[in-house]
Amino acid sequence: MAADSDTRGARRGFLITASQVAGGVGLAALTDRAWATSDSMQSAMRQVTGEAAVRRGRVKLDMPPLVENGNSVEFSVTVDSPMSATDHVRAIHVFAEKNPLPNVISVYLGPRAGRARITTRTRLADSQKVYAIAELSDGSYWSDAVDVIVTLAACLEELV
Template sequence: MSGKQHSSKLPGLRRRTLLKGALAVGGATYLPVSIAAPEDVDAAVAELFGNRTPQAGKVTVKIPPISENGYSVPLSVKVDSPMTAQDHVVRIAVFAEENPIALVANFELGPRAGNASIQSRIRMGGSQRIRAVAEMSDGSLWSGYAFSIVTLAACVV
């Protein structure tokens, strides 16, 4: 029997090997996650609305210019619409370019809503542009956006 003994009960398992493995597994939890890109948002818009292209205008998106915490960012979207039976907003969809999933929320409205606006809180995976697309009763799409700088990101998993 040799004079050199290992403290490990498992053959071939040394403390250094165990520590390296633990660091590799622990470090894997901090790998960057894929995020949506503007082209992913365009694909999400196309998936939801088909091949129609949104026009700029009629939609006002409000978020704070600086958000200290991306876990709960206030958002409001208002669409210029009379909300009558003949002319109303059918849907408002909210998209985020830097979140892992581009579509953040999808709200369905009708003429009885009386007001073409929504208010909510969203998670933001970093400083980014938030885009809202409104679908009107005549089938037209309108869009608007706002940008916010986020100091503590959310949506990282």
């Protein structure tokens, strides 16, 4: 019994340390990235942004806050940009945190698009936060996020 409570105490100590470490990392990530996100999201986002800072603003992710059917959710991303040769949006990336794969779509565009706006449809596996990140021609990154509640998730477990 004594040994058991010892291991339990040790485990508790470890858990506290672990949570403090995780909390510290989370806080660092929050200040660095402007959003708190899971590990797979972080790595997916880093693949497109590298080490650059992502700021909130200039991007508008338009997605309904309450979705009945996660199999098809229409959304649009609009970026505040003149879309001129010298000042335009280079790319728009969308991520869904709790999907099996966080990447949703990456769109590359330029001044010939005239307007930095895309509309498409996605599947959502769960209620979650969906993120849009825009890369501008000056190399800066801007983002927006929307909390979505999904009543009927896209059926991952469904057998075919």
